Amino acid sequence: MKKILAILLLLVTGLSSYGQFGNQMGGIGDQKPVTWKYSVEKISETDFNLIFKATIAPEWHLYSQFNPPGGSLPLEFQFKNTGTDFELVGQAEESDTFTEYNDIFEVDETFFKDEAVITQRIHLLKSDIKAVQGSLSGQVCINVCIQVDEDFAFSLTGEKAEVEKKVVSDKDAELSSKLVLPLKNTHYLKGEQEDQSFWKVLLLGFLGGLIALFTPCVFPMIPLTVSFFTKQSKDRKKGIANAMLYGFFIVFIYLLLSVPFHLFDTLDPEILNNISTSVGLNVTFFVIFLFFAFSFFGYYEITLPSSWGNKMDSASNVGGIVGIFFMAVTLAIVSFSCTGPILGSLLAGSLSSDGGAMQLTAGMAGFGLALALPFALFALFPNLLNSLPRSGGWMTTTKVVLGYLELAFAFKFFSNADLVMHWGILKREVFIAAWVIIFILLTLYLFGVYRFPHDGPKGKLSKGRLGVGIVSAAFSVYLVLGLVGVNELKLLSGFPPPSSYSLFAENNEEKELNIFKDLDEGLAYAEENDKIVMLDFTGWACVNCRKVEEQIWTDPTVEKILQDEIVIISLYVDDRKDLPEEAQFNYQYDSGRVKTIETIGDKWATFQAINFKSASQPFYVLMTPDYEVLNVPQQYVPTEEYLAWLKTGLQNAGK
Template sequence: MKHILPILIGLFFLTFSPKVTAQAQQVNWNTSVEKLSDTEYELVMTASIVENWHLYTTNIPEGGPIPTSFTFEDVGEDFELVGDILESESHTEYDNIFDMELSYFDGKAVFKQKIKLLNPEVKVIQGLVEYQACDDKSCIFSDADLAFALDGGKAAVKQLEVDEKSARLSKNLKLDLKNPELLKGGEQEEGGGNSLAGIFILGFLGGLLALLTPCVFPMIPLTVSFFTKQSGTRKKGISNAILYGVFIVVIYMLLSLPFHFLDSLDPEILNTISTNVWLNIAFFVIFVFFAFSFFGYYELTLPSSWGNKMDSASGTGGVIGIFFMALTLAIVSFSCTGPILGSLLVGSLTAEGGAMQLTAGITGFGFALALPFALFALFPNWLNSLPRSGGWMTTVKVILGFLELALAFKFLSNADLVQHWGILKREVFIGIWVVIFALMALYLFGKIRFPHDGPLKKLSFLRISTGVLVTAFVIYLISGIFGGHLKLLSGFPPPVFYSVKQQESDCPLGLNCFKDFDEGLAYAKANDKPILLDFTGWACVNCRKMEENVWSVPKVYELLKNDYVLISLYVDDRKELTEEKQFNYQLESGRVKKIRTIGEKWATFQAINFHTASQPYYIIMTPDMELLGPPQQYTDTDTYHDWLKAGAESVK
């Protein structure tokens, strides 16, 4: 957790450094086999490591870099592992970046694994190695397929193939659309712009909250005074302070650049990240961890050596020195900004806005942090109006802790929805939020205290009024447990149909819907009705907002119910397809992708036919594949109603 920044920085160098992009140049893997007896063999994995790079061993302490690890196919069926992996001699020394003793290999590394055959017919064993390698500037995170020939020959790594079944099922995904030019007339660009503006504002608000924390607020007068007094002239001091602010924005914006690389590799990857079950569970744990750090039970810090090095470099002077001053601020304030920035990073990892959404949010965050330094340099007299540092900043941190805790359960809910566990039904989720915000209200009224809280002699007006607002919010939440729609929170709680109460339909608003395209198409043909194709997701916030705020409006609901056949395809559904429905699909890039789950199938279906990976995404079409209008995305009620009505009337 404390080393999340080095991983992001490593990803940045992996993405944009010419020296690192060709990962095979840093570590090359070769395999061989030593026969010990008729049934026992030793698999040998040899890594050739380029000069100045090193590969980590298989045993790394928690909190360090990624250890080298090996997995093998068909263990327990064709063969069994005998003992642990043996590795050649490594070097051990203290690592300033990770602040611990680490063992690594230079030049060459050899790993050996003994096996015992259970199936004498086996001639080739397939495996995978996952590893991290670093030099003094950057790291790579990679894997490599391995193959071992037990008969002394040359083994080839098993490649995914598009067999006859896969070719047939792949062909079935492609639709013969009429009027395909209408796909270029959708609302994607406009909606994306609104989304970017919204996420920038959210990032800006997050940055303003970070300014009020004890890690950042005291730095404002100190830094501004430094520039105004040490720069010789007031004009020079102002220009240096503005440059300092620009560097703050740039440093934070750089954190989003690796995700542009990931997005260009595979347009579905951000959606996969944001809806992955285990990642959502990991985010839940991380956010709970963040929350308790804000409560004051422990503190998140980056290695002290980082701050010392950056502080030393800031004494260089000139533009370079100012850059390192900005980097020093980012490092020393991490204990307060890290959880807020982490929330922004995780919350923006969706396919709805792609990596640009993430960049917009982080830029807004950095802009809010940088703004005071530039403004107070221009108007130094304003410094006198700043409130003094004190206990109010601790109160801000604790409030942020409660917000982090509430957000944590959103990620656990995502995992629950995607896997259909039924743990966090709508009423249970809202009930947990009632408890969290009730505790926040008690804290504001002085009934609960945390480790860093000083003695509370008198409640301020601001604290009392905030406590009253939080109490009103708790009452509002309670209404949601008993059937209230909670329109202010639409998209955050699980959908209304995901309830502890028995529902007539598992479709939004009790509508008749299909979750398989072929089934819905057959019904539309039989009833001679147009299709509303709804690309959605269990963990899609804007999808829930559309269903609860737009679809629920009577004039829209009547059109959906009477004039269309609704086909809702969940692109994040992790339920596995039956064996006969799983297949391999070859992308335009040539890479072969295995379609194992319902969500992978519909995400690929959307990308093939409509060239997008965003949700919500709506298509209106006839059963004969004629598009009735441009695509529609997240929008207002009147626009959506007029769009549906025009499509229905064009059929009539």
């Protein structure tokens, strides 16, 4: 936990570097931090200089071969056939380097800026050697670091040298070829698919920030901070400007927390999906959310080291823009015991959704905006400070309510792991029963039946507490009705396990619709019955996938189209079940990178990325059995839009 908190502080205080990083890495594949060129200088018939020239993006550091142990990873060069075809003459020579103390690793690091030239002399042991091949590895950093791995080839004859691609077996090549579809009408795949949920996540983050405002760690700081700006400034106009700058820095700090996740998404578009569906990560989130919940119940406090807050507080005395920035950092640190669990929920929810890094950025922007808004608003209208309620027991009640919500979300993450691994521990009825117990306990607490350690003396229940208690009681009744089958819990679509994952039924969804989980079987059935195909890229832990299945597919008009005209082929990209040994293989990308396909999820995630250049779920593709794409693939959208998309596909198919 301490390491995680230290990383969070690094993210917050790395202001200028992360801003530059975001500009440089603005899009997937827009720019590599380092690019290499290779050339040869002939010294004699048997001696050559191999010259490696690296162009390094501004502000990035590429680390020297001689970077000391304990720091960032040094450059390493590996040559094929040394000792048999040729030998290295001495150590490689480097162009000018820079040395700077790294207070994280506590070593003097040696690195290149802007450009690096490394020269390695070789002596041939055989006269007929025409090329030298090998690979290099290292690290390039701008506070966050990424691995540098590249194969190289030098021609000793002046002809073009090609890097030998890794050889895969005939079996690998055959199974790899089956992943690539001979698609027609691929112009549809270039259509832009708007991320409809970006604004939704922004709103949810904003609501999370509003909730954080009413916690004991944040609420009392609002009048104190606003008064500081309005009274300490020479004039009211300057005070308002400083308060608004303070609010801007709050938003900016929380935005910075999402920057590294864009790096992960840039390096491998599938990585956030793999992280979010990781069994280990979901079980870890389950444990962490339990830990957060009991913190909100008052059994202990989650705080960052007090020294961090003291340092930031001291830095805030500098004055000017820098001082205001560190005041905002101080707020983030001292309020962590209340905001940390909410931010943890936001992080977990974003990684488990279908937008990855962009979802997290949207959520963090909303969260920071909600925290910053009161400081700017009350600076503009200071008389409104008198209308703020006084601090009191209501803030403790807010924390307890949040604790029960954290407890409910904990079961969602354990459910994700259970679904992916097919353990059968948290079937739909068990999950709903757990939520029934949680919200009944919350209702009893709000009605004053029992108290927690940090609650004040028992007194008359406020109207607000009674109102929330009634809402919690009504929600408990709603859950009980869902548990006994009176309603379908459509308000919660995506949270409980699907109806097919039940103690009493199996594969209910397949009784009404034409659903296959095998691609070849589904295509054959569609061709035989003159139907079109809908590829359904889904996941056991995908919330929006469940919403589509339980809310949109059950709409009478949509359901009729799916029954009469369409064969659904559901491909689970997060299924951790191993493929049969004979179906496992290595897939080689055009770049030469090799990916091992061992599980069902590996296969369909790679299949989706190769054919449709997408790694999000849900993701729907309409096509004919002979691979003619019928319209632009669709993601999670409202029922009306989904229905229009189906009708367009049918019309393009001549149905």
